[in-house]
Amino acid sequence: EEPSAMLGHMYTDKDCGLNSLLDFADVITYESENTSVEQIRELAKTTKVFPAEKSLYTSQHRGREKSLFEKLDIPCASYQIVNSLAELKQASEEVGLPAVLKTTTEGYDGKGQFVIKESSQLSEAWQTIGNCELILEGFVEFDRELSIIAVRNEHNEQVFYPLVQNIHHDGILRYTIAPAQQIIEPVQKMAEMYMSKLLDELGHVGVLTLELFETNGGLVANEIAPRVHNSGHWTMEGATTCQFENHIRAITGMPLGSTKPRQEIAAMINIIGSTANVDEVLKMPNAHLHLYDKVERPERKLGHINVLADTPKELFAMMNKLKKFLPS
Structure with a gap:
């Protein structure tokens, strides 16, 4: 089912596959934080691997992420x-309720999470996702969910894309508005400062994404992703240099490209579960369709649509024509 299998080589044997990969790869990268740290460590002994092990290791555990922040x-x-349930009860007193109980590892698109509003739900939460190491996080009252994408190369050149707003439904990212509207320059600069700290501390080379909450008290970090990110897919048509090109530039030692938006505003809309009626997108000016050739199944991301406009009013009018792809 992997779309990349139609375009590249497949390596299914843990050891021989890695050895074959080393025969022709000058540099290696990965697209998921669920990649094996041990394999990355082994590959890095004989060839360049970016992002490096530290970024991957940190991003694989929510406790390590929070400790880094x-x-x-x-x-x-x-x-x-x-x-344990006993530790959860103790933690709820220290962290306070409401809170969110999450698995410390893995978890994607809202999976492996339980919002606890009152103490009577503690046992249910533990039974639902317990029996493993978990993290209880204080609930953040936020106005919007944002993210920022940064890129760093080996020469410590760093570039930043504008903050974007992400809208989720049932834990799945449904669409992104880029740039996020009504972001004042000090907030953008604060996000860039956080990213620069992370890039430097991790020695990160490539794309790094930071998911944030916008609150009355400022920006609050949620998690990092050491890879190109769904909330950055708008850059494919919406930015001078897209996140994918800048990632390749970074890991191959080339100068980084401009992150400046091509138009005033853009949106990225995920296609979830079904590709029915996607041909209609091709008839729309300033709308760009990207399909991943994945097998359809409920809640699966099968592609995305990028929409560019000169004004927010124009953008939202175009999005209204695409409302069949948006959550109700």
Whole structure:
């Protein structure tokens, strides 16, 4: 089912496959934080691998992410690691309720999470996703969910894309508005400062994404992703240099490209579960269709649509024509 299998080589044997990969690869990168740290460490002994092990290792565990945020003075939710119902009950008193119980590892598109509003739900939450190491995070009252994408190369050249607004439904990103509207320059600069701290501390080479909450008190960090990101797909048509090209530039030692938007505003709309009626998108000016050739199934991201406009009013009028792809 992997679309990339139609375009590139497949390696299914853990050891022989890696050895074959090393025969022709000058540099290696990855597109998921669920990649094996051990394999990345082994590959890095004989060839360049970006992002490096530290970024991958940190992003694979929510506790390590939060610890990194604290070390770098990047605001984040209060939290406690728990390994039993008794520890969860104790943590709920220290963190406070409401709170969100999450698995410390894996979890994608809202999976492996339970919002606890009152203490009577603690046992249910533990039974639902417990029996493993979990993290209890204080609930963040936010106005919007934002993200920022940055790129760094080996020469410590760093570039930043504008903050974008992300709209989720049932834990799945449904659409992104880029740039996020009504973001004042100090907020953008603050997000860039957080990113620069992360890039430097991790020695990160390539694209790095930081998901944030916008609150009355400022930006609050949620999590990082050491890879190109769904919320950055708008850059394919919407930015001078897209996130994918800048990632390749970074890991191959080339100068980084401009992150300036091509038009005033853009949107990225995920196609979820079904590709029915996507041909209609091709008839729309300033709308760009990208399909991933994935097998259809409920809640699966099968592609996305990028829409560009000169004004917010024009953008939202175009999005209204695409409302069949948006959550009700």
